[in-house]
Amino acid sequence: MQQELKSQITKQHIVHEAFKLFYENGFKSTSINDVMKAAKMTKGAFYHHYESKQQLGLEVIEQKILKRIYDGMILPLTEPGNAMEILENIFINRIRSFPFYEKQHGCPMNNLVNEIGNYESSYQLALKNIVEKWKKALVVLIEKGKDQNSIKKEIPSEAVAIYLISAFEGIRGIRKLYDNDSILDQYISGLSLYLSQLKS
Template sequence: MQQEVKSELSKQQILESAFKLFYENGFKATSINNIMETTSLTKGAFYYHYKTKKELGLEIISQKLKKRVTDAMILPLSNKGDALEILENTFLNRIKSFPTYSKLHGCPLNNFINEIGDYEPSYQTALKDIIETWKSALITLIERGKLENSIQKNISSSAVAIYLISAFEGIRGIRKVYTDDGILEDYLLGLKLFLQQLKKQ
């Protein structure tokens, strides 16, 4: 049992170090040696848990990236209350929660999509799964809003969902080239204006 715990701790240490390096330096620019140099583990420990860097990358996507999006952007969508308010608060609260470090480096999911989304079919599938799950949760909330008469019934829920995801991921990338939050404030104003257009009159 003690060996199993130790093994799991070493695996989590590799995952944490890899995620940080991929986020800061990029997936392709980060080697297995780079990852292991930031841990107190041997290279043998890496190969005990992962056959290749590709395998590690897939676990980063399925564990780290999926959990981040699920916790911050998907689970809040199932809250009770007005659908439009939930949409606004979910995106607004997430944007406001980012420390300077996250603003400088952008969105880990978006970074992965831009760097390796077309690099390997298995990466593409894993990244697409996160987007589709997020999209599905948004559609569910928007449809709920229609039933509750807070959102116009004639809009495309799928189109709105994709627009919201794209705008959010886009602003995360754009913010990396700015030195202040003015661009984020404009995004939040635009988000409010967009959501107002969805409101049932």
């Protein structure tokens, strides 16, 4: 039992360091040696816990990327209250809350989608699974808004959900090109206008 716990802690440490390197330098540019150097471990220790970089990549997606999206963008959608206000709070306030480091590096999920989304079917499936969870939670909230009469009943829920996800992920990528938040301010203005058109 003690050995199993130690093994889990070691794996979490490897995943944590790998996530940081993938985020800052890209998945393809990061080698197992880079991860082991950052984790202060030997390559033998890596292969004791993981068969390959691919397996490690999947754990990073499942343990780090999914958790970030779930905690920041999915779980808040399930809060009680006015659906339209929840949408506004999450999509407008969340974009404002990112620290400078994250504005510089973009969204970890979006980065991986762009870099390896079509590189390996297992990655594609893992990343798509996150998007589908996010979309499903948004559809539930939008339908709730229709029931509350805060969102127009004729609004196509899935189309709105995908649009909101795409716009949010897109601006996180575009923000990396700029050295200030003016582009975010323009995005927020456009998003506010779009959301106002959904209100009943």
